Amino acid sequence: MATGFEMDTAFFAAWIEESARSVAAGKERLTDLDAAIGDADHGSNLDRGFTAVVRALAVKEPDTPAALLTVVGTTLIRKVGGASGPLYGTAFREMGRALGDLGDTAEVSPGELCAALEAGLAGVRRLGSAAEGDKTMVDALAPAVRALRRALEEGSEPREAAAAAAAAAREGAEATIPMRARRGRASYLGERSVGHEDPGAASTALILTALHTVAAR
Amino acid sequence: MATGFEMDTAFFAAWIEESARSVAAGKERLTDLDAAIGDADHGSNLDRGFTAVVRALAVKEPDTPAALLTVVGTTLIRKVGGASGPLYGTAFREMGRALGDLGDTAEVSPGELCAALEAGLAGVRRLGSAAEGDKTMVDALAPAVRALRRALEEGSEPREAAAAAAAAAREGAEATIPMRARRGRASYLGERSVGHEDPGAASTALILTALHTVAAR
């Protein structure tokens, strides 16, 4: 995502569609992960949410990236039903708000996308009070956003930077396995939460991987 | 209840029947009292309990006062359904146990009855951890038992002693009006429990009055 690479509303729509596809394909795995340390609904929660998002965007595609991300966030908040709904919803809404604050343009630069993701991460942290190491989606999202920022600062190509972010998210998700949950439903399990990948971190890895997939097209 | 006055199983059966009659007649008032500071079921709870007790005694009247009181207590525990069930149930069972410990005879002296009531009161106190002044049945039962003991020590006639106990119970119940509940469901109301008579203290007054009614026959 070096200079010259601009992302329009269609790019964001494609990212969300790819995320929806990936969540649908990973639904069972996400639910299995949640069965181990939660209530076995993360896959169906997110799938329900992204299905509703895709439907909402089909009815009337918003005409700026900021508006699109806001619709995504609002729909996820309303439709997911689990803790991940308010969290992902806030992430996407904060991204939309950040882009809106930057001028609500029809095209977004890689640096602007990175700033928006940083705002999304901040929103998740604020809402859920989770720090890295607490075994939540923050453990995938925070390193991903950091990797993206670093790659851009080092002058990487957009698809390279997206690849780095996706890889960091996947590694972050895997790194939740030995952690003990300190936030959300899983935190009630104490020691018993150790030894399982956090479902929200796993779905964050899917969403960041979807970003790379679309950036690489 | 001076020397010479002995109470047999039939006397205790009559006391329980009179209590049942009185509770049935006072059912609505007890429930209204409970509506003010509880859940509006004390009248129907106790009526259900005493109806079951009368039925149980009709099936097979136990042949000693101790056995009879034990059946009364056990039936109240099983059938009342509210806090007053375990409490009255324990009171009657402890009375039965006390008489049993005294030899499980077919006839009980006034002094033995008084000792049994003291044991019943101790049981209620132990189970409910209520002290006098906490706005519970203890505020009627404790002064009644004290009045009975004093009357007997002063050499009163049985019916006089029973009258004193019944009067003390009624006064004790009335004295709960300005109290703030510190035990049971009503304790959750805090200040709002002030200004109402405690339903359990009111029913204790009925049961002690029934004892006087039967002793005066």
Added chain:
Amino acid sequence: MVGIVLISHSGPLAAEVALLAAQLGGAGVPLAAAGGAEDGGLGTSPDLVAAAIEEVDRGDGVILIPDLGSSVLTARLFEEERVVIADVPFVEGAIAAAVSAGADSPLEAVLAAAEEARTFRKL
């Protein structure tokens, strides 16, 4: 009067606790249950929570009492100056809040009463 909203993943759980709290708080307390997903299944619905807040809001503030997990996060979406979350035991806090609200206490007092439920002894 301060309004109270009970938020749970489970519809019946929120509804039962609301019944209990209403009984102890008095019929006049504005109290609503927002339990379960929109379709009645397990989950939390921000739309149900929003409707519940509106239902109980008498202008004196609203207390949100979540059980755990998504209830807490959904509640946080609605925090404002006069809409506050009570981080309290679900059943005991709801009862204490309802009794305090029923006595027409102000928002801060209702919140404090709910928090005291933590230390209330049952035995």
Added chain:
Amino acid sequence: MVGIVLISHSGPLAAEVALLAAQLGGAGVPLAAAGGAEDGGLGTSPDLVAAAIEEVDRGDGVILIPDLGSSVLTARLFEEERVVIADVPFVEGAIAAAVSAGADSPLEAVLAAAEEARTFRKL
């Protein structure tokens, strides 16, 4: 494993909390709800409590968790050396006890875990 009995005036309340606690504690935890009167109405039934205790007793002790009022008094009727009352928040204590029991902790540890639920923060 330590058994857990949830005692409430309300059948649905005990049943819902039992579901929640079983979900978090794991399917293996011996857990029973004893809510409501025998006829299903509001109230507490010592016969239901006795049956619940028998149902969850695996020889490692049983924890009784009452909500309030008659539940507490009924629970007290069953106290013995290995049948103990947990004076804890109904929902949060049940979850903590179920998780601890699910980890095969001894009676004292399960009781301590339930008591810690008092101080657990949700926010």
